[in-house]
Every structure is written in C-alpha cells, then in structure tokens.
Amino acid sequence: MKKTLAILGAGNIGLAIAKGLVEANTFRPEQIILTRRKMHLLTPLRKAGFVTEKSCRKAVQQADIVILSVEPGQIDGLLQEIRTDLNNKHLLISVISGVSIGELKNQINKNIPVIRAMPNTAIVIRESMTCLASDRKDHVYLETARTLFNTVGQTLVIDEETMTAATSLGACGIAFFLRAIRAASQGGIEIGFHSEDALTIAAQTAKGAAALLLSEGKHPEREIDKVTTPRGCTISGLNQMEHGGFSSAMIKGIITSAEKAAGLYKKCK
Numbered sequence: 398m399k400k401t402l403a404i405l406g407a408g409n410i411g412l413a414i415a416k417g418l419v420e421a422n423t424f425r426p427e428q429i430i431l432t433r434r435k436m437h438l439l440t441p442l443r444k445a446g447f448v449t450e451k452s453c454r455k456a457v458q459q460a461d462i463v464i465l466s467v468e469p470g471q472i473d474g475l476l477q478e479i480r481t482d483l484n485n486k487h488l489l490i491s492v493i494s495g496v497s498i499g500e501l502k503n504q505i506n507k508n509i510p511v512i513r514a515m516p517n518t519a520i521v522i523r524e525s526m527t528c529l530a531s532d533r534k535d536h537v538y539l540e541t542a543r544t545l546f547n548t549v550g551q552t553l554v555i556d557e558e559t560m561t562a563a564t565s566l567g568a569c570g571i572a573f574f575l576r577a578i579r580a581a582s583q584g585g586i587e588i589g590f591h592s593e594d595a596l597t598i599a600a601q602t603a604k605g606a607a608a609l610l611l612s613e614g615k616h617p618e619r620e621i622d623k624v625t626t627p628r629g630c631t632i633s634g635l636n637q638m639e640h641g642g643f644s645s646a647m648i649k650g651i652i653t654s655a656e657k658a659a660g661l662y663k664k665c666k
C-alpha cells in the first residue's frame with residue numbers, strides 16, 4: 398500500500414500486525430510507525446527498519462492509517478492526546494476489545510472513519526482470522542481495512558454487536574486451541590512419545606483437521622464420522638472426552654470470555 402501506517406500501542410497484537418504486514422509485503426517496515434511508552438523495547442524493531450516514535454501525536458501527523466492497539470483502560474488517555482491531530486485524511490482502525498465505534502467517536506468528536514478489527518496473534522504468520530465492523534453503510538473504508546487484513550489471513554465483516562463474540566471466538570480462540578493442542582501432546586507423552594514428537598504430532602494433526610474444514614468446506618461431524626469406526630478406538634476416546642465435559646468446557650469458556658470482553662472497557666470507568 399502507498400500509505401503510512403501508525404500503530405499506537407506496539408505490544409503483543411500491535412507488533413504481530415506490523416510484522417505480518419511486512420511479511421505480506423503490504424507495507425515496508427519504513428512505512429510503519431510504532432509507538433509505545435517503554436521505547437527501549439522497540440529498539441530491535443528500529444534496527445529491523447521500522448520507524449519508532451515516542452510521541453503518538455507525531456506518529457498520527459505522519460500517518461494515513463492509524464491502528465489503535467492499547468488496552469481498553471488506556472484508550473481514553475490516548476485519544477485525549479491525539480484528538481487534535483486527527484483529521485479527515487485518517488482512517489482509524491481499533492483492535493481494542495470492548496470499546497465501541499460510538500464510544501471512540503464520542504471522544505474524537507470529528508467526522509473520521511472508524512473501523513473495528515478483531516485479529517488474532519496468528520497475524521504474524523499471515524494466518525489471522527480478522528473480524529471487521531463499521532458503523533457506516535458506505536463501505537469504502539471497510540473495503541480498505543478488508544484489503545489490508547486480507548493480506549494477513551482471512552477476514553469476515555460482521556455486525557458491530559457481535560464484536561465481543563468475535564473477541565472470544567477468534568482472538569482469545571488462539572489460546573483455547575493452543576491449550577487443546579498442549580493437552581493432546583500431554584496425552585501423547587503419557588502413551589509413549591517424547592514431548593517434542595508429541596507436540597509435532599498434535600500440532601500437525603490439529604492443522605490438518607482445520608485445513609479439512611477450511612479448504613474442503615467440510616462439516617466437523619462428517620469428518621469425524623470417517624474416523625470413528627464402530628466399536629473403534631476413536632469413538633471410545635471421543636466419548637470419554639465428552640463424559641469429561643470436553644465440548645461443554647469449550648462452550649462455557651467461550652461464553653465466559655465473551656462476557657468478560659464486553660465488560661472490559663466499562664470496568665475501567
């Protein structure tokens with residue numbers, strides 16, 4: 398893209414976005430301005446060619462697209478700081494959980510396009526699931542955001558009211574599936590594999606299962622049916638997991654996480 402991108406709050410997700418976009422050749426490192434308060438932590442990024450800037454105001458002044466990636470409790474202060482520097486050349490993209498477009502716009506109090514995006518940390522390897530939402534019917538800016546995030550994974554445009562659900566299922570979901578893979582690898586160790594081998598088998602198997610659904614458009618139960626022979630070992634393992642609450646635990650965890658995401662910003666008030 399022939400634009401300059403500022404990432405305000407280059408922490409876990411901010412940096413993952415920056416690195417993924419460079420990996421995808423969407424931006425060169427020198428087109429991306431990274432800010433955070435602990436500037437020394439950005440030294441390796443500066444050495445890698447990114448522009449690092451202590452002042453969010455200066456970053457905004459130089460940017461066309463501004464990504465907000467601070468914690469919910471930090472956004473009010475940040476918006477106060479950059480408000481006067483925002484103008485109609487900017488597209489604002491917020492990846493912050495639990496803060497609505499309306500709440501952001503109320504504080505900015507200017508007619509600037511604001512898009513919400515919910516990526517996950519797999520964006521660093523261009524495998525993010527990024528949900529996008531806009532409050533406007535004109536899709537010009539939504540399309541820009543979509544083009545950008547499509548270079549680093551899949552995108553899905555959703556209603557803003559389902560953004561907290563997307564936070565849980567997509568963003569927190571990375572941790573849920575990683576924990577599931579870790580649990581599988583621990584089972585693998587108990588039945589005879591060294592830990593590295595157990596993890597490789599579990600992770601590649603999880604990748605294959607996901608690929609069956611994504612590339613072949615299959616339904617999980619159809620694919621499960623192909624593995625579960627009558628009186629076989631798969632169905633007995635699967636049913637044992639369900640007796641232990643496997644599906645129920647995942648569903649309850651996703652609901653709890655979504656409820657927490659919805660209250661994150663209000664809790665800071």
Ligand SMILES: NC(=O)c1ccc[n+]([C@@H]2O[C@H](COP(=O)([O-])OP(=O)(O)OC[C@H]3O[C@@H](n4cnc5c(N)ncnc54)[C@H](OP(=O)(O)O)[C@@H]3O)[C@@H](O)[C@H]2O)c1
Pocket residue numbers: 405406407408409410411432433434435436453466467468469471474475492493494515516517518568
């Ligand atoms: N992590 C994920 O997987 C993920 C996925 C999707 C969305 N999100 C959302 O993205 C946001 C950030 O999450 P995170 O996990 O990346 O948190 P994080 O690692 O704590 O990153 C937040 C960053 O913001 C910086 N920051 C805070 N106030 C600032 C200010 N006034 N000016 C400039 N930088 C400032 C912090 O750096 P200093 O302490 O050095 O200032 C920190 O590097 C959250 O709202 C989260 O809900 C996270």
